[in-house]
Amino acid sequence: MNKGFLPGSLLLLLLVAGCTDSSLATADTGEGQNSRHAIREVDWIDLLPDDDLAALEDRPALLDSIEEGSDADTMANSLDGQLSSDISMEESARLQRYQAALTSTRTRQELDGARIRIPGFVVPINFDDQQRVTEFFLVPFFGACIHVPPPPPNQIIYAQVDDAFVLESIFDPVWLEGTLHLQENDNGLGQSAYALTVEKREAYYQ
Known part of the structure; x- marks a missing residue:
C-alpha cells in the first residue's frame, strides 16, 4: 500500500x-x-x-474476490452485473448500502x-x-x-x-x-x- x-x-x-x-x-x-x-x-x-460509517465498515467480503481490472472491478458492475445474480438478497442490500456510503x-x-x-x-x-x-x-x-x-x-x-x-x-x-x-x-x-x-x-x- x-x-x-x-x-x-x-x-x-x-x-x-x-x-x-x-x-x-x-x-x-x-x-x-x-x-x-x-x-x-x-x-x-x-x-x-453513523450509518455511513457502519456501512463502510461492513465491507462485503465478496469484493475481495473480484479480479483487478476485470469487468466486475467497479461497484456499479458488482451491483448490476454478474455478481448480483449470484448473491443473496441480504448481501445485495449490503452492497447497495456500501455503494451509497461511497458516494x-x-x-x-x-x-x-x-x-x-x-x-x-x-x-x-x-x-x-x-x-x-x-x-x-x-x-x-x-x-x-x-x-x-x-x-x-x-x-x-x-x-x-x-x-x-x-x-x-x-x-x-x-x-x-x-x-x-x-x-x-x-x-x-x-x-x-x-x-x-x-x-x-x-x-x-x-
Missing part, C-alpha cells in the same frame, strides 16, 4: 481496501469540546454520519461552524499566475490499495485561500485549522460535502 495514508485517514478505508496496514490514531485534544470557538482536533471518521454527501450537522484542526493531502484545483495554489480539496489519503475507491464526498473538504502557496509535493500532508461549513462543491476533480475557511496551514507532523 502507498504510504499516503494519514492518521485519521479512514480507519474504515483500510477495511474498504482490504489492506492490512494499521492506521495511526488522530488524538483528540480534549480541550474546549463544548466551545465552538476553541480549535478541536478531529479525525476524518468524525465527519461521517454520500451526508454530513454531521453539529460540525457546521465548528473550528477544527485536521490533517490531509492537498489536491490542487486552481492556481494563481505564479502557479501557487489558491483553491484545493483536502483529502484523507493519497495513493491506494487494490479496490480502494476515491474518498466519499463527506470525506473531502474544499478550501480556498487568499495566501496562495507553492505545493512542493502532493505526497506531503499538511495540517489545516479553520472553520468548517456544510457546503457542497462539485467540479471535474471531485465532489466535497464540507468546506473550510482556512485560518492556518502547516506541514504535517505527528
Whole structure:
C-alpha cells in the first residue's frame, strides 16, 4: 500500500481496501469540546454520519474476490452485473448500502461552524499566475490499495485561500485549522460535502 495514508485517514478505508496496514490514531485534544470557538482536533471518521460509517465498515467480503481490472472491478458492475445474480438478497442490500456510503454527501450537522484542526493531502484545483495554489480539496489519503475507491464526498473538504502557496509535493500532508461549513462543491476533480475557511496551514507532523 502507498504510504499516503494519514492518521485519521479512514480507519474504515483500510477495511474498504482490504489492506492490512494499521492506521495511526488522530488524538483528540480534549480541550474546549463544548466551545465552538476553541480549535478541536478531529479525525476524518468524525465527519461521517453513523450509518455511513457502519456501512463502510461492513465491507462485503465478496469484493475481495473480484479480479483487478476485470469487468466486475467497479461497484456499479458488482451491483448490476454478474455478481448480483449470484448473491443473496441480504448481501445485495449490503452492497447497495456500501455503494451509497461511497458516494454520500451526508454530513454531521453539529460540525457546521465548528473550528477544527485536521490533517490531509492537498489536491490542487486552481492556481494563481505564479502557479501557487489558491483553491484545493483536502483529502484523507493519497495513493491506494487494490479496490480502494476515491474518498466519499463527506470525506473531502474544499478550501480556498487568499495566501496562495507553492505545493512542493502532493505526497506531503499538511495540517489545516479553520472553520468548517456544510457546503457542497462539485467540479471535474471531485465532489466535497464540507468546506473550510482556512485560518492556518502547516506541514504535517505527528
